Amino acid sequence: MSISAGELKKKGVSIIQTKLDKMNEETITVKGKDAFVVMNMEHYNYLRECELEIALQQAKKEYEQGHFVKESVETHLQRIANEL
Template structure:
């Protein structure tokens, strides 16, 4: 993953981001020497979100199969979580 500085971004703008993203899926923007932001194209972002949702679904199925869930009414649920 490549890094660019906030100052480089200020002077070169979107063209700098586009240039870096043709070679890498992600890039890091540093501010005063510290990594602060990650930039990626929407296709890669959507892929990562899909992976995140797949992982959550897998975790939920594992919890269900292991019996780690509560069956209750909406009212019971609200009462339980507000205690």
């Protein structure tokens, strides 16, 4: 179930709270199309932790495969400047 923009305009934040008491997240629709997702902070923080864990695993995998550069700070800064 989603919240329409019109419903949100009429009922305000209380409609979000009512929906989030039952679910971790809720979709807000605009003109009948999904436009936004709202969620409680606990669920948001959980998802951020999941993203960070995946990023850490990817970085470890790349390191183990030798996909890294070992260089001085000066060389690193110059390489970044050249890539811009």
